[in-house]
Amino acid sequence: MRRETTFIHLTDLHIGTPDDDHLYSDTTETLLQVLDLVDTVTPKPQFFIASGDLTNRGDAASFRRLKEILEARIHVPVIYALGNHDTRPGFYEGMGIAVEDQNAPYDHDTVIGDIHIITLDSSTPGLIGGTIDPEQFDWLEAALDRHPDLPKLIVVHHPPALGEEADVTHWRTIHFPQSERLRDMLKGRNIIGILSGHIHHDRVSVWHGIPVVVGTGQHAATDILRTDILRMVRGASFGIGTIRPSGLTMAFVPLPSDRAELNTYPLELLLARAMPVAAE
Secondary structure, eight states: OOSSSEEEEEOOBOOOOOOOOOOHHHOHHHHHHHHHHHTTTTTTSSEEESSSSBBOOOHHHHHHHHHHHHHHHSSSSSSEEEOTTOOOHHHHHHTTTTSOOOOOOOOOEEETTTTEEEOOOOOOOTTTSSSOOHHHHHHHHHHHHHHTTEEEEEEESSSOOOSSSSSSSSGGSSHHHHHHHHHHHHTTOOOEEEEEEESOOEEEETTTTTEEOOOOSSSSSETOOOOOSEEEEEEEEEEEEEEEETTEEEEEEOOOOOEEEEEEEEHHHHHHHHHHHOOO
């Protein structure tokens, strides 16, 4: 493993169109501001991770727009994951990726430098929360067996469930039984970190010995001081990651914000969207 590896973590980019009534900020402009700041990062990043909710509506045109922006500004590999706002057909078409089944999950892995990066598609059509199908676990097991000598970085839009039992607010995480299976599968596999998004606030947890890093993203921020509703406020950030032989370091770069309220959601609505999976 090289002495140090630097990378950028973007998440919840929510690229969309100005007439989208569910887009509460100019996410394209925010992304351009973030990329201007990234240009000042030293040492230069060796790769970028974009951990899901790449678009706001999942349409192919928004994916094409995102691809155009990043290809014009970024000249190192970009690792994409899909989130609940994305659609698989829109992603494959907009990104120009030829696949036999446009509804197949976008699971993939690659080696950059001395880091083995494994990306899981936790998006679940029609639901807010995340799931991992049995076939995806089979794929993951095979991926983990590859490059056994390299440290591994996991990218998945929904973070794993952190508690010791299922939480009714399934919409925040990977479904609990699948989080538990993921825990068992990653044990002893030299996992240096999991990079996620979805919950729209910066958070670092140690989950069964594995750092789980969540970013606010570039759309809006969750007001974590309110627990009776989901309150979204103005806010964005990106992460700068450094991987050393000693492990992973993440630094967060918040954009200036007045934390003005953008929208609120009743928890009942979010729970209803989670119930089809939570009831299994």
